[in-house]
Amino acid sequence: MHTKSKIRNAVWILVVLAIWTPRSVAQLQIGDNLRMNMNGSLGVGYGGSFSEPGSSSHNLSGNGSGLISGSYYNPSFFSFTVQPYYDRNQSNSATQSIFSESGVTANANLFSGSHFPGYVGYGKNFNSSGEFGIPGIAGLTTSGSGQTFSAGWSEFVPDLPSLTASYTTSSDSLSLLGSEGDVHTNTHLFNVNSNYHLVGFDLSGYYNRQSLMLNTPAFVGNPSSTSDSSSDTFGAMISHILPMSGFFSTSWSRTAYNNESEFGGNHGNTSTTNAMATINPTDKLNLSGEVRYTDNLIGALQQSVLNGSNQTIILVGGGESHAFGTSAFANYALGKGFMLHGRVSRQSQYFAGQTHDFTQYGGTVSYNYSRPLFGLLYFSFGMVDNAQETGNSGLSFVGNVGLQRRFGAWEVSADVAYSQNVQTLIAIYSTNSLTYGSYLRRKTSDHSYWAVGYRGSHSGLVQDQGMKSGASMISSTFGWRRYSFTGNYSRSHGRTILTPTGLLNPSPVPGILPEELTLFNWSSYSIGASASPLRRMIVTFNYTSARSDTLSNVLMSLNDTQRYYTRLDYNLRKLVLRAGYTRAYQSISATATPPTTVNTYFFGISRWLNVF
Numbered sequence: 001m002h003t004k005s006k007i008r009n010a011v012w013i014l015v016v017l018a019i020w021t022p023r024s025v026a027q028l029q030i031g032d033n034l035r036m037n038m039n040g041s042l043g044v045g046y047g048g049s050f051s052e053p054g055s056s057s058h059n060l061s062g063n064g065s066g067l068i069s070g071s072y073y074n075p076s077f078f079s080f081t082v083q084p085y086y087d088r089n090q091s092n093s094a095t096q097s098i099f100s101e102s103g104v105t106a107n108a109n110l111f112s113g114s115h116f117p118g119y120v121g122y123g124k125n126f127n128s129s130g131e132f133g134i135p136g137i138a139g140l141t142t143s144g145s146g147q148t149f150s151a152g153w154s155e156f157v158p159d160l161p162s163l164t165a166s167y168t169t170s171s172d173s174l175s176l177l178g179s180e181g182d183v184h185t186n187t188h189l190f191n192v193n194s195n196y197h198l199v200g201f202d203l204s205g206y207y208n209r210q211s212l213m214l215n216t217p218a219f220v221g222n223p224s225s226t227s228d229s230s231s232d233t234f235g236a237m238i239s240h241i242l243p244m245s246g247f248f249s250t251s252w253s254r255t256a257y258n259n260e261s262e263f264g265g266n267h268g269n270t271s272t273t274n275a276m277a278t279i280n281p282t283d284k285l286n287l288s289g290e291v292r293y294t295d296n297l298i299g300a301l302q303q304s305v306l307n308g309s310n311q312t313i314i315l316v317g318g319g320e321s322h323a324f325g326t327s328a329f330a331n332y333a334l335g336k337g338f339m340l341h342g343r344v345s346r347q348s349q350y351f352a353g354q355t356h357d358f359t360q361y362g363g364t365v366s367y368n369y370s371r372p373l374f375g376l377l378y379f380s381f382g383m384v385d386n387a388q389e390t391g392n393s394g395l396s397f398v399g400n401v402g403l404q405r406r407f408g409a410w411e412v413s414a415d416v417a418y419s420q421n422v423q424t425l426i427a428i429y430s431t432n433s434l435t436y437g438s439y440l441r442r443k444t445s446d447h448s449y450w451a452v453g454y455r456g457s458h459s460g461l462v463q464d465q466g467m468k469s470g471a472s473m474i475s476s477t478f479g480w481r482r483y484s485f486t487g488n489y490s491r492s493h494g495r496t497i498l499t500p501t502g503l504l505n506p507s508p509v510p511g512i513l514p515e516e517l518t519l520f521n522w523s524s525y526s527i528g529a530s531a532s533p534l535r536r537m538i539v540t541f542n543y544t545s546a547r548s549d550t551l552s553n554v555l556m557s558l559n560d561t562q563r564y565y566t567r568l569d570y571n572l573r574k575l576v577l578r579a580g581y582t583r584a585y586q587s588i589s590a591t592a593t594p595p596t597t598v599n600t601y602f603f604g605i606s607r608w609l610n611v612f
Contacts, residue, residue, distance in 0.1 A: 033073045038611040040066030041576070045604020052597040062086075063604065076113025082106045102126045118153040140546075140561055141584050144174025144182075161196035161203075177561075177586035180593040181217025205236040218555060218590060227261035246279035270296035284333040290326065297321035297351055323349040339366045364399070414438040433459040448480040469494025482532035489525040496520050496550075522548040536571045550590075557590030579603040 030036070041064055048058025065085035072078040084104040103125030110118040124147040152166035168189045175182045193206035211230035235253035242248050251274050258267040271294070278288035327345035334340055344361040400417030416436040434457065441451040456472040475488035496518050524546035531539045548559045567580040580602050587595035 034070065035072075036068060036070035036612065038066065038068045039609060040064060040611075041606045041608050043576070043604050043606025045578075045602055045606075047600065047602035047604070049598065049600040051599065053594060063606065074113070076111075078108070078110055079112065080106070080108040115156045115158075116154070117156075119151065121148075121150040123148045140559065140588075141177045141563065141586055142174045143177070144172060146170065146172035146174075161194050163192070163194045165192045166190070176588060177584060177596045177598065179217065179586075179588045179591045181591070183217070184213075184215040186213040187211070200240055202239045203237075206234070208233045225261055227259065229257075229259040231255055231257040242277060242279055244279040244281055246277065248275075248277040250275040268296060270294065284335075286331040287329070289328045292323075292325050294323045297323045297349060321349070321351045323347065323351075340364075341366065409443050411441040412439070433457070448478070450476070450478050452476040484530050486528045487526065489523075491523045493521045494519075518550050518552040520548065520550045522546065534570070538569045539567070541566045555590055557588060559589070560587045560595075561585065574608045576606050576608070577604075578606070 042062070043064060044060070044062050046058070046060050048056065050056035063086055066083065068082040070080055082104065083106070086102045103123070105121075105123040107121045108119065110120070124145075126145045148168065148170035150166070150168040152164070154162070154164040156162050166189075169187065171184075171186045173182050173184050188209075188211045190209040191206070194204065196203045209230075209232050211228070213226075213228050215226045233253060233255040235251065237249060237251040239247065239249035252271070254269065254271040256267075256269045259265055260267075272292065274290065274292045276288065276290040278286065280286050325345065325347040327343065330342045332340045332342075340363065342361075342363040345359070347356075347358040347360075349356045349358070399419075400415065402413070402415040404413040406412070414437065416434075418434045419432065435455075436457075437453065437455040439451070439453040441449060443449045452475070454472070454474045456470070458468065458470040469492070471490070471492035473488060473490040475486065478485045524544065526542065526544040528540070528542040530541075533539070542563075542565045544561075544563045546559075546561050550557045550559070562583075562585040564581070564583040566582075568578065570577040581600070583597065583599045585595065585597045
């Protein structure tokens with residue numbers, strides 16, 4: 001078809017969209033039992049793209065999205081929703097996608113009004129854009145597709161144990177701009193749980209099965225790898241009400257885990273038994289206690305590391321391990337917003353061929369009232385003492401302070417929190433963490449304001465300086481009438497683990513060999529502006545730049561990503577006019593792929609329709 005013919009057809013479509021006012025029907029009924037509603041948007045637009053390396057393209061095409069919902073016989077018997085979308089890009093949706101997305105999601109509920117409800121769900125997307133997560137800053141741009149399927153069924157018969165089962169499977173494939181090879185994931189989740197109330201006792205049991213297959217190319221500091229991980233968990237819990245507004249519960253769980261890759265594997269079993277109770281002798285006093293036993297301390301620690309990771313982590317110290325611990329807590333309301341908290345705990349652990357006994361006790365005072373102390377302060381603070389079989393390890397400080405106050409046209413808030421010797425799974429290790437931030441806002445006139453904020457954090461293992469990580473961010477906003485301007489700068493550093501959704505900055509965990517983690521150092525900044533020069537018109541612009549380097553024992557990568565985004569939205573009755581432009585540049589030095597730049601632009605008009 002010639003260009004003139006395309007333009008002529010587009011004009012006719014626009015005319016039809018503008019003048020079409022379909023007959024309003026509250027609901028469509030087919031036969032005696034099927035009822036449906038349908039609404040959505042339908043539009044036409046002109047767009048294109050050009051990339052380096054690559055080629056250019058442009059076309060005139062339709063786009064739209066919809067929502068179809070309905071029921072058969074009765075919504076409690078069978079109900080459904082279907083949401084298709086086609087050619088949805090950064091200019092005709094709120095997703096700000098670089099690529100033109102298409103897909104569908106659908107859900108159906110069966111017998112929701114009975115004792116045996118069930119559901120089925122399905123979703124599929126094509127050419128969707130996203131971000132590969134980076135701790136603390138803007139992520140790397142990705143393109144991918146995937147699908148998911150879920151189903152579930154329940155039994156809720158009075159006076160019988162309930163039973164609920166669910167299954168979910170999903171598969172995804174995504175690629176990073178500027179990198180060769182794709183990230184492939186395949187996940188399966190199966191869950192069964194049951195609850196029953198018997199002569200005052202609440203009983204519950206469950207079984208969870210999860211498996212993950214992850215295949216990654218060599219990029220951002222990680223070698224090409226394929227891994228399979230799975231776990232099976234059984235568990236049960238019993239609980240009962242106690243006198244003095246108390247509560248008691250005991251639980252048991254056992255997990256079998258397995259993780260295999262070309263670099264090695266981990267597998268094992270771990271069981272944990274736990275009992276806890278709490279009572280309130282008076283309105284001001286609360287007492288509680290807990291007892292816990294783990295028969296495989298190494299296995300519990302491996303599970304905490306492997307969750308969501310594709311890496312095979314080998315922990316320092318193997319063989320037999322177990323742990324037994326008891327804790328007691330007391331909270332007393334002193335009045336006037338002051339609270340006194342006390343605790344004592346005792347741990348006995350066998351790890352790496354040695355037995356470690358560890359006692360921790362201390363108290364804190366906190367203030368939390370409807371009005372801040374001295375008109376501006378919220379706080380809690382205390383001391384914690386730690387002792388082992390080798391002697392007293394000294395006092396540690398735990399506390400946080402918050403400030404919030406208005407001074408004339410200024411609004412000020414700030415907070416800082418610090419803690420040390422917070423126990424991990426291995427008692428002989430301790431961690432420290434520090435978080436802090438502030439916010440300042442001033443109303444400069446009746447129609448304008450300025451604000452600036454800062455956040456920072458640091459954490460790590462006291463015994464291992466290499467396991468420290470940190471992040472900081474400063475941001476500022478200025479608003480005047482219908483215009484606003486923003487800017488921010490972020491930095492983060494530390495060690496990371498590769499997961500299906502990006503790089504994860506894990507909580508400090510003892511026993512991990514440093515060479516098994518990837519060192520990262522990232523920084524990014526962004527600026528943005530928005531304006532509403534006319535009523536129902538919004539114009540936005542945003543620019544983001546992020547630079548990073550990652551280093552492991554096998555690969556180093558220097559990464560650079562930049563994104564420009566601008567968009568215009570104008571609503572006129574049921575018509576929506578949108579136009580936009582996006583430019584994404586990305587370079588990943590760990591691959592042989594040259595830096596990639598993708599430009600997309602779009603202009604279109606759509607109309608919201610209530611079909612029936």
